[in-house]
Amino acid sequence: MKFIERLRLAWMAQQSLLCVGLDPDPAKLPRHLAGAKHPIFAFGRAIVDATADLVCAFKPQIAYYAAARAEDQLEMTIAHIRRHHPTIPVILDAKRGDVGSTAQMYAQEAFERYQADAVTVNPYLGFDSLAPFLEYADKGVIVLCRTSNPGARDLQDLAIGGRTLYQLVAEKAVREWNANANVLLVVGATYPQELGEIRAIVGDMPILVPGVGAQGGDVAAVLANGATADGTGLVISSSRAVLYAGSGGDYAQAARAAALKLRDEINASRKVR
Amino acid sequence: MKFIERLRLAWMAQQSLLCVGLDPDPAKLPRHLAGAKHPIFAFGRAIVDATADLVCAFKPQIAYYAAARAEDQLEMTIAHIRRHHPTIPVILDAKRGDVGSTAQMYAQEAFERYQADAVTVNPYLGFDSLAPFLEYADKGVIVLCRTSNPGARDLQDLAIGGRTLYQLVAEKAVREWNANANVLLVVGATYPQELGEIRAIVGDMPILVPGVGAQGGDVAAVLANGATADGTGLVISSSRAVLYAGSGGDYAQAARAAALKLRDEINASRKVR
Numbered sequence: 435m436k437f438i439e440r441l442r443l444a445w446m447a448q449q450s451l452l453c454v455g456l457d458p459d460p461a462k463l464p465r466h467l468a469g470a471k472h473p474i475f476a477f478g479r480a481i482v483d484a485t486a487d488l489v490c491a492f493k494p495q496i497a498y499y500a501a502a503r504a505e506d507q508l509e510m511t512i513a514h515i516r517r518h519h520p521t522i523p524v525i526l527d528a529k530r531g532d533v534g535s536t537a538q539m540y541a542q543e544a545f546e547r548y549q550a551d552a553v554t555v556n557p558y559l560g561f562d563s564l565a566p567f568l569e570y571a572d573k574g575v576i577v578l579c580r581t582s583n584p585g586a587r588d589l590q591d592l593a594i595g596g597r598t599l600y601q602l603v604a605e606k607a608v609r610e611w612n613a614n615a616n617v618l619l620v621v622g623a624t625y626p627q628e629l630g631e632i633r634a635i636v637g638d639m640p641i642l643v644p645g646v647g648a649q650g651g652d653v654a655a656v657l658a659n660g661a662t663a664d665g666t667g668l669v670i671s672s673s674r675a676v677l678y679a680g681s682g683g684d685y686a687q688a689a690r691a692a693a694l695k696l697r698d699e700i701n702a703s704r705k706v707r
Numbered sequence: 708m709k710f711i712e713r714l715r716l717a718w719m720a721q722q723s724l725l726c727v728g729l730d731p732d733p734a735k736l737p738r739h740l741a742g743a744k745h746p747i748f749a750f751g752r753a754i755v756d757a758t759a760d761l762v763c764a765f766k767p768q769i770a771y772y773a774a775a776r777a778e779d780q781l782e783m784t785i786a787h788i789r790r791h792h793p794t795i796p797v798i799l800d801a802k803r804g805d806v807g808s809t810a811q812m813y814a815q816e817a818f819e820r821y822q823a824d825a826v827t828v829n830p831y832l833g834f835d836s837l838a839p840f841l842e843y844a845d846k847g848v849i850v851l852c853r854t855s856n857p858g859a860r861d862l863q864d865l866a867i868g869g870r871t872l873y874q875l876v877a878e879k880a881v882r883e884w885n886a887n888a889n890v891l892l893v894v895g896a897t898y899p900q901e902l903g904e905i906r907a908i909v910g911d912m913p914i915l916v917p918g919v920g921a922q923g924g925d926v927a928a929v930l931a932n933g934a935t936a937d938g939t940g941l942v943i944s945s946s947r948a949v950l951y952a953g954s955g956g957d958y959a960q961a962a963r964a965a966a967l968k969l970r971d972e973i974n975a976s977r978k979v980r
Contacts, residue, residue: 505773533855561861583807583832
């Protein structure tokens with residue numbers, strides 16, 4: 435099944451547009467996990483199991499595992515999701531981008547080694563840097579468009595013949611890069627107006643929206659500007675606000691409570707037009 | 708010592724602008740290494756030891772190690788260079804780019820876990836995505852500007868108020884991002900004219916130039932357009948043309964011969980103005 439179909443099924447079956455991002459910062463893990471053999475995996479597994487019925491996707495961020503020399507625990511985390519929550523797609527947040535021969539290796543890393551269902555990629559190197567990912571027709575390729583950070587404006591907002599660079603990336607994504615119908619975009623929740631502009635360009639293409647929660651994005655504005663006519667089209671990702679909702683022995687329950695609140699807040703803002 | 712000083716010392720002491728890129732594709736390794744416990748490390752070590760007196764830097768490409776589940780062999784390779792060839796800087800080619808909190812983790816991966824002297828980064832997310840790298844003042848931060856691949860033109864050549872996006876990245880690199888004097892740029896050898904434009908913008912800032920060899924970049928044109936007045940300023944990287952010059956038991960000698968030829972070809976084109 436193609437990634438976008440899997441995602442649509444998850445939206446429907448779970449009645450949720452929420453994605454929980456797994457950014458396991460070793461400095462923030464609950465203290466009682468310190469003695470565990472695989473503390474990052476133990477943390478991720480507990481978060482996953484506590485929130486799986488509330489989400490449409492999980493999004494592990496590879497940098498946190500790589501900094502901690504814990505690629506094995508990333509493998510274990512994704513394998514756990516695939517075995518115990520097989521209907522929930524896994525987005526590997528890696529933001530890869532390189533020339534073709536190297537991009538091929540990164541695609542292998544994401545889709546074969548880690549068995550991710552989708553991966554985030556950076557468009558700065560152009561089409562041939564995306565092609566090795568796009569050729570995995572059943573996998574999702576989620577292209578950075580307008581990111582959630584303040585510096586996003588440095589390049590992405592530059593004006594090119596009356597349009598911005600991020601609008602042009604959205605146009606290329608929908609018109610030139612989507613032959614396998616497996617492209618999605620990343621647009622930060624912190625920029626709802628830009629999200630609306632991009633939605634107008636890309637039709638029903640799903641959009642991954644990080645930046646609610648710790649980064650301050652407004653849920654109602656995200657839904658109003660980014661949802662498709664059927665009230666879906668968005669994968670709204672929260673990491674820190676869910677992961678670190680609690681820090682004691684009840685951290686998983688605290689994460690569940692935070693995820694439940696956010697899912698409900700999102701659903702309350704969904705309007706099927 | 709700051710990275711750029713280390714690089715200048717290597718240019719002088721080695722009388723070389725050549726960088727050997729370590730892109731160890733498991734499918735191309737010499738067959739007799741197949742039984743080794745750490746074949747990718749054994750290959751990289753042999754290449755490093757055979758070429759260390761000919762180069763100003765080594766540039767391992769992390770994607771090849773990650774695809775092969777061989778981060779440990781990347782650690783071993785860099786540790787080997789640092790121990791046995793301590794004057795040769797190590798550039799980790801990773802092309803990272805993410806929001807600040809995640810970029811912090813990627814900086815930790817490159818500089819603390821792998822102990823690289825410099826890392827390549829992608830500018831699409833803007834200044835705050837680069838800042839966590841730039842704060843390591845003694846490390847080099849090598850920003851993608853005009854890459855060597857055909858798709859580079861898709862975004863990097865777009866016209867913004869009479870300039871191109873890559874020119875604007877070069878301007879930001881030299882004027883806004885270089886407070887710690889640790890920024891370098893990546894410009895592909897396959898685009899010597901663009902290299903000349905960028906050199907005019909950035910003064911003496913060192914430029915990493917991949918794309919000679921297998922990608923077809925012309926050495927004389929690279930030197931004519933990219934060198935600084937003292938005949939340096941460039942880190943000219945070749946990977947496949949050196950690594951896979953031979954495939955039998957003499958692969959390291961074949962790599963040395965290819966590196967020697969390329970170093971001499973570069974030196975023959977250097978003109979101190």
